[in-house]
Amino acid sequence: MTRVLVVDDSAFMRHCISRALSAQPDLEVVGTATDGIEALELVRRLRPDVVTLDVEMPRLDGLRTLEILMRDMPLPVVMLSSLTEAGAPATIRALELGAVDFVTKPAPPAVGVRQVEPQLVAAVRAAAQARVPGRVPTLTPAGREQAGVRAGRAHARANQAVAIGCSTGGPRALLEVIPRLPPDLPATVLVVQHMPAGFTHSLAERLDHVSTLPVKEAQHGDLAIPGRVLLAPGGRHMELDPAGRVRLTDGPPVHGVRPSVDVLLSSLPPLFGERCVAVILTGMGCDGAAGAARVRAAGGWVLVEDPATATVYGMPRAVAERGLAHRQAPLPAIADAIQEALLHR
Known part of the structure; x- marks a missing residue:
């Protein structure tokens, strides 16, 4: 009880x-x-x-x-x-x-x-x-010396992608991972956090405030460029079209959620093949497992959060138990693991 x-x-x-x-x-x-x-x-x-x-x-x-x-x-x-x-x-x-x-x-x-x-x-x-997560370590605003980087280094489509999926406990996890990514990250970063409409804009603003990478809530038609983070808006599926632009749709929920991690991940192998890193963080259920299978089948890399730090070890477990994860890492090591994976893509 x-x-x-x-x-x-x-x-x-x-x-x-x-x-x-x-x-x-x-x-x-x-x-x-x-x-x-x-x-x-x-x-x-x-x-x-x-x-x-x-x-x-x-x-x-x-x-x-x-x-x-x-x-x-x-x-x-x-x-x-x-x-x-x-x-x-x-x-x-x-x-x-x-x-x-x-x-x-x-x-x-x-x-x-x-x-x-x-x-x-x-x-x-x-x-x-759930594991009681505790508060995120104190975060300071991103240095303004990175203003040129934060404005975006490129207007050409990225040829590497990092896709991050999370649910319960995800905002806190993202606030530990995204600010640790370097300003010269060579990949586009695409994030699906299970969240209702109206809240993802505030989450994107907070992440942008504390990260050297620019972060924004994705809009239909946004180009996936290197060194920028796009967060799926609450209540809408996000995927990339063949030109590498964001497509937002109001299709039926997948695994009972919209946006869905599987919808995003399934759109990436035709564009990036082995140059894709899928990251599954804390959350209930199995969203992300089917998409991770597609990423791995195309030669991409799959990383999941370790149960020692996951608020809810549901989504990472679904990937790990299917034998899809190349690596399992605690939350403080996720950003470094992403960079290491990109070096070998």
């Missing part, structure tokens, strides 16, 4: 969240809190397995509460976030601080709360099985 503490300043939301979780045979709501101060006291006293945490609360907000939890009493946290101009960056910050996942709050809550109940239940169950 997974014991859950529900934290939200809205009595209505506390009731709805508690009702949805308590209806599950494997979940038990052991307490509720109205703000961060009360939440910290209850975590110490009740020792829950998972906390659901609102971002906007009086006295002590969700982000500050999360910082204290990760420092003093680390445990899996699922954020409840609003899809607003301020809400999306706050959500990315929460994932950077160590939250396992987030669920978008419906607006207005009274109309849409039942629509998010399945996502909430799934997120809490996944969090209960």
Whole structure:
């Protein structure tokens, strides 16, 4: 039985969240809190397995509460976030601080709360099985001396590609990997992070702020050029067309997700062949395994995150258990492993 503490300043939301979780045979709501101060006291006293945490609360907000939890009493946290101009960056910050996942709050809550109940239940169950990631090491803005590099060194299509796929725990993983890639990386970098529409723009902005490589949310028609990172927009599949340009589509979800890692990876072998490196990081499920098989069959290189650092060792496991991974590496070593693989492509 997974014991859950529900934290939200809205009595209505506390009731709805508690009702949805308590209806599950494997979940038990052991307490509720109205703000961060009360939440910290209850975590110490009740020792829950998972906390659901609102971002906007009086006295002590969700982000500050999360910082204290990760420092003093680390445990899996699922954020409840609003899809607003301020809400999306706050959500990315929460994932950077160590939250396992987030669920978008419906607006207005009274109309849409039942629509998010399945996502909430799934997120809490996944969090209960997750390794508590902790916060990302302090990141500083990319040096402005790299401004010329960050503007893009080329307008010609890249002849090498790095494709990174991730899900639960992915934003934090990306914030460790992308800033470690050098400004003269000779390959285009394409990223699929399972995330709803509206949040990937903020994630791309944050990655761009702390990386020497320029990072942007991909747009239809973007050219895959060396030394630039393109992040698939939430809610849309991303692939490359025969000219090496981004094609965004609204096709059906694959493995229940859109964007899908498999969709991206499957489009790369005809363009890059053996000059492709597929990287599968933390996440639930098996998205990326079929695409990794295609990359490997074309002579490309496949790298997966080690279970010692993966928040959820689901997607990497699916690749490794099929015998598709050339190498398994812990998160701090992924960027170096990518560069080594490119040297041999």
